[in-house]
Amino acid sequence: MRIKKIPRGEEITLFVNGKAVRAHRGETVHAALLGAGCRVLRKSKTDAEFRGFLCGMGVCYECLITINGLAGERSCMRLVEDGMEIWIDEPDL
Amino acid sequence: MSRTCDVAIVGAGFAGLAAADVLAGGGLDVRVFDENPHVGGQLLRRPGWTSHGLGGFEFDGIRRTGLRLVRRLARRGVKVNGGAQVLGLFPGQTLLVEDRDGRVSEVAPRCVLVAAGARETYLPFKGWTLPGVISTGAAQILIKSSGMLPAKETLIGGLGPLQFVLAKEISRHGGKVLAVLDHAGVSERIRLLRMLPRNLPKLLDGAWIMALLAYSGVRVRSRMRILEASGKTRLESVVAARAGGDGEIVSGTETRYPTECLAVGFGFAPNIELLMQAGCAAEHLSERGGWVVRVGDHLETTLENVFAAGEVTGIAGARKSMIEGRIAGLAILERLERPAPGAPRLVQGLARERRSELRYGAVLNRMCRLPGDWVKGIHEETIICRCEDVRMADIRKAMADGFVTPGGLRRACRCGMGNCQARICSPIIRDILAAETKSEPGRFRAPSVRPPIKAVRLGGLAAG
Numbered sequence: 001m002r003i004k005k006i007p008r009g010e011e012i013t014l015f016v017n018g019k020a021v022r023a024h025r026g027e028t029v030h031a032a033l034l035g036a037g038c039r040v041l042r043k044s045k046t047d048a049e050f051r052g053f054l055c056g057m058g059v060c061y062e063c064l065i066t067i068n069g070l071a072g073e074r075s076c077m078r079l080v081e082d083g084m085e086i087w088i089d090e091p092d093l
Numbered sequence: 094m095s096r097t098c099d100v101a102i103v104g105a106g107f108a109g110l111a112a113a114d115v116l117a118g119g120g121l122d123v124r125v126f127d128e129n130p131h132v133g134g135q136l137l138r139r140p141g142w143t144s145h146g147l148g149g150f151e152f153d154g155i156r157r158t159g160l161r162l163v164r165r166l167a168r169r170g171v172k173v174n175g176g177a178q179v180l181g182l183f184p185g186q187t188l189l190v191e192d193r194d195g196r197v198s199e200v201a202p203r204c205v206l207v208a209a210g211a212r213e214t215y216l217p218f219k220g221w222t223l224p225g226v227i228s229t230g231a232a233q234i235l236i237k238s239s240g241m242l243p244a245k246e247t248l249i250g251g252l253g254p255l256q257f258v259l260a261k262e263i264s265r266h267g268g269k270v271l272a273v274l275d276h277a278g279v280s281e282r283i284r285l286l287r288m289l290p291r292n293l294p295k296l297l298d299g300a301w302i303m304a305l306l307a308y309s310g311v312r313v314r315s316r317m318r319i320l321e322a323s324g325k326t327r328l329e330s331v332v333a334a335r336a337g338g339d340g341e342i343v344s345g346t347e348t349r350y351p352t353e354c355l356a357v358g359f360g361f362a363p364n365i366e367l368l369m370q371a372g373c374a375a376e377h378l379s380e381r382g383g384w385v386v387r388v389g390d391h392l393e394t395t396l397e398n399v400f401a402a403g404e405v406t407g408i409a410g411a412r413k414s415m416i417e418g419r420i421a422g423l424a425i426l427e428r429l430e431r432p433a434p435g436a437p438r439l440v441q442g443l444a445r446e447r448r449s450e451l452r453y454g455a456v457l458n459r460m461c462r463l464p465g466d467w468v469k470g471i472h473e474e475t476i477i478c479r480c481e482d483v484r485m486a487d488i489r490k491a492m493a494d495g496f497v498t499p500g501g502l503r504r505a506c507r508c509g510m511g512n513c514q515a516r517i518c519s520p521i522i523r524d525i526l527a528a529e530t531k532s533e534p535g536r537f538r539a540p541s542v543r544p545p546i547k548a549v550r551l552g553g554l555a556a557g
Binding site for chain 2: 001002041045047059
């Protein structure tokens, strides 16, 4: 949920599992995904349980997603870019 | 050997920036590396708009001081390499650095300062791996970096002062806080607060936050234990109950909170991995927040020309980090034969301030210390190592088989072998082992860390 009445960067478009999603420059990828309602980001390695971000500061590696074809990117440590192609594990989309 | 620069600083938080300011002021070539895309550490993040309005006021004024520091460094032309991970620190102060584009290269400064900060620690409960259960720091970061609330309605739980700060931040930005479930009781809080009188600004900030919360109608419930988080694919509800004086759950007090976000935090652990990998000596000091790097009065570690400042020498907050950054900066200037005028007097004053902040830190760390009895309440199905999906039942079984050290558990059930390299589960495992073997948490050896200390792509490593 974006906070109202604060200055934001220019509006850009991300593609999440092929679907266009609005975001703003300066936002981190995990925040933009949350803004789009995506809390589930991936499945755990062994038991395939759904996971989302925990620490938000690059420590826990729970928010790993695929960005522009590269798997295993920490979404909390990357800023959004226009046209970024993102793949996450369903089912939030 | 040709040197890349005079000083490399790992971490662009308050300690790293304060040191960079002193060193650049002394005319040295300084490079700062930080894996975050934003400068200013976890306290500032993307600075600017959050400091406005009544709710943004602080008696302590630390954020204003930090913003001034960031502006001064920009004027001085000090370059902060954001999105750059330091993968290792090797003999001769050589750092292996992965830049934001994935290229790996060596940086060989004359001195290194490690100011890698801290991370949060957790008390695991059933369902804490569900999407929607996040750390209090993660919630703060969403607000500060991206202007995003963690949810329409957020439930907050845990120990320590951060949960109240978060409740205030959410309320003043138009979000709703369902409740703050304080692990501690009111009497414990008051006892600890009585230890703070020498730090009036922090005491006033605390009172101010509580007043704002009361004004916003936020419910604070004390002695609450989170029993379970549940939901199908993501968090849907949380069950919590009240604990009696003996720590046992009072039956009939269970409450279910429907929510899509629970923010929890139970204290902090210093990020000493790089220093451990380099071979610096560490010590376990509970008043400093657990395993910290051993430093002398001038903040040099047991390795020559490797200095440490900020939370890595003991958890005590941004003000201590800033003071230590200055002390380390002055010490490095001296080492590189560019002593600042009046440095000995300056250092004396800073050392005094540092002692006062360490006293505050001791209260903070005590506030976040859990009594050992929480371990027996962990449900069998609770995941302990999130990376490898290792559950409490696996840990108990391995312990029954005689694996009663962190290294033993790693070999027995892969606990701590995943992507985060045990950063999340190691403090938990140590608490579990200490409680179950009835020993002090400092009994086990300091974490052993091997390079690369963070995950890196093989392509970048091979090309570099």
